[in-house]
Amino acid sequence: MFPGAGAGVIPLHAPAFRGKEREYLLECVESTFVSSVGAFVDRAEEVLAAQTGAAYAVACVNGTSALHLCLVAAGVRSGDLVLTQAFSFVATANAIAYTGATPAFLDIDRETLGLSPAAVAEFMANECERDAKGDWIHRASRRRVSACVPMHSFGFVADLDGLAKVCREFDLALVEDAAESLGSTYKDVHSGTVGVMGALSFNGNKIVTAGGGGMILTNDEALAKRLKHLSTQAKMPHKWEYRHDSIGYNYRMPNLNAALLCAQMEQLPSYLARKRALASQYAALLDDTPLSFCNAPAGQSPNFWLCCALLENGEQRDAFLATANAAKLICRPAWELLSELPIYDHAIQHGTLPVSRDIQARIVNLPSSPHHFDD
Numbered sequence: 001m002f003p004g005a006g007a008g009v010i011p012l013h014a015p016a017f018r019g020k021e022r023e024y025l026l027e028c029v030e031s032t033f034v035s036s037v038g039a040f041v042d043r044a045e046e047v048l049a050a051q052t053g054a055a056y057a058v059a060c061v062n063g064t065s066a067l068h069l070c071l072v073a074a075g076v077r078s079g080d081l082v083l084t085q086a087f088s089f090v091a092t093a094n095a096i097a098y099t100g101a102t103p104a105f106l107d108i109d110r111e112t113l114g115l116s117p118a119a120v121a122e123f124m125a126n127e128c129e130r131d132a133k134g135d136w137i138h139r140a141s142r143r144r145v146s147a148c149v150p151m152h153s154f155g156f157v158a159d160l161d162g163l164a165k166v167c168r169e170f171d172l173a174l175v176e177d178a179a180e181s182l183g184s185t186y187k188d189v190h191s192g193t194v195g196v197m198g199a200l201s202f203n204g205n206k207i208v209t210a211g212g213g214g215m216i217l218t219n220d221e222a223l224a225k226r227l228k229h230l231s232t233q234a235k236m237p238h239k240w241e242y243r244h245d246s247i248g249y250n251y252r253m254p255n256l257n258a259a260l261l262c263a264q265m266e267q268l269p270s271y272l273a274r275k276r277a278l279a280s281q282y283a284a285l286l287d288d289t290p291l292s293f294c295n296a297p298a299g300q301s302p303n304f305w306l307c308c309a310l311l312e313n314g315e316q317r318d319a320f321l322a323t324a325n326a327a328k329l330i331c332r333p334a335w336e337l338l339s340e341l342p343i344y345d346h347a348i349q350h351g352t353l354p355v356s357r358d359i360q361a362r363i364v365n366l367p368s369s370p371h372h373f374d375d
């Protein structure tokens with residue numbers, strides 16, 4: 001049924017190191033610059049800015065820390081409410097929780113699998129009001145609503161025009177969780193660059209990996225400087241003195257990881273081409289089957305990080321997962337909705353999240369490694 005089936009286990013997403021990974025890592029070791037200062041860190045930031053069109057890129061130790069730092073720099077404070085989607089990986093909500101804010105879980109759009117601008121507008125217009133200071137306050141919890149974090153699920157890009165508009169209307173900082181969407185564009189603009197900041201991940205399962213790593217994209221010079229400062233323990237520049245002007249974070253990306261990332265980034269164009277070709281193959285292969293392939297929404301070019309298909313219902317999904325995994329095709333369901341996790345019992349949920357529930361019950365991720373099928 002699938003290309004490559006029968007040749008042993010077909011992983012969901014395996015990294016491949018076929019470029020200059022060894023060369024750059026060795027260069028790092030020989031230079032002794034293996035830790036958080038080094039030429040590869042600067043180079044990775046330049047490469048990511050150039051690739052995405054962002055004016056600035058700030059390297060971090062992973063995507064979760066990158067997202068956390070975005071929220072801190074966006075002014076999210078303890079006690080705030082931050083709007084996000086229930087259909088996401090737990091790191092999205094955890095980054096919000098690290099600031100002391102509470103997530104408010106909203107529904108997604110069926111076409112993009114990303115946060116619904118209509119749900120944000122409805123929540124803000126019906127459940128929130130401006131106070132005397134001009135802040136938007138959630139009436140029931142009396143919390144200030146300060147930011148909105150859409151996530152670009154599996155590399156599909158959320159409706160960024162709609163989200164940017166509603167965030168402008170309600171003074172929300174738009175911070176994109178672009179962990180899964182390196183290479184995905186929306187109306188020819190790279191994901192993660194429409195909001196005030198966007199966070200990428202280079203975890204081992206992502207389209208390119210640094211082993212572990214993250215990157216913040218922004219077009220705001222002052223924010224970029226602040227992010228870099230906060231990520232380096234907020235240490236003030238001085239030849240030898242240790243002065244820190246705020247409580248910073250040790251969120252720097254080590255040079256070793258940056259070396260791996262630089263080598264991987266050289267291969268991104270070929271990975272994207274392979275993934276887009278694989279998506280077309282899946283779409284053709286799944287035609288006339290009970291699986292309906294999730295294709296690119298209008299106006300965007302996703303990276304197809306994890307190819308997805310929808311079954312008719314949860315029962316069919318479970319049967320498919322059992323059969324596929326028994327045949328060594330590693331397929332996976334989506335995450336449990338964040339609103340269902342006991343750790344987020346205290347969070348706000350807007351409405352019954354019908355689209356999130358429906359998609360979560362029926363969607364599967366298909367093997368999507370950029371290189372596996374040509375071995």
Ligand SMILES: Cc1ncc(COP(=O)(O)O)c(C=O)c1O
Pocket residue numbers: 062063064065067088089091092151177179180200201202203212213214
């Ligand atoms: C949606 C989403 N947000 C955040 C992260 C966190 O990235 P990292 O694992 O690099 O911390 C990931 C991936 O792991 C993710 O998929």
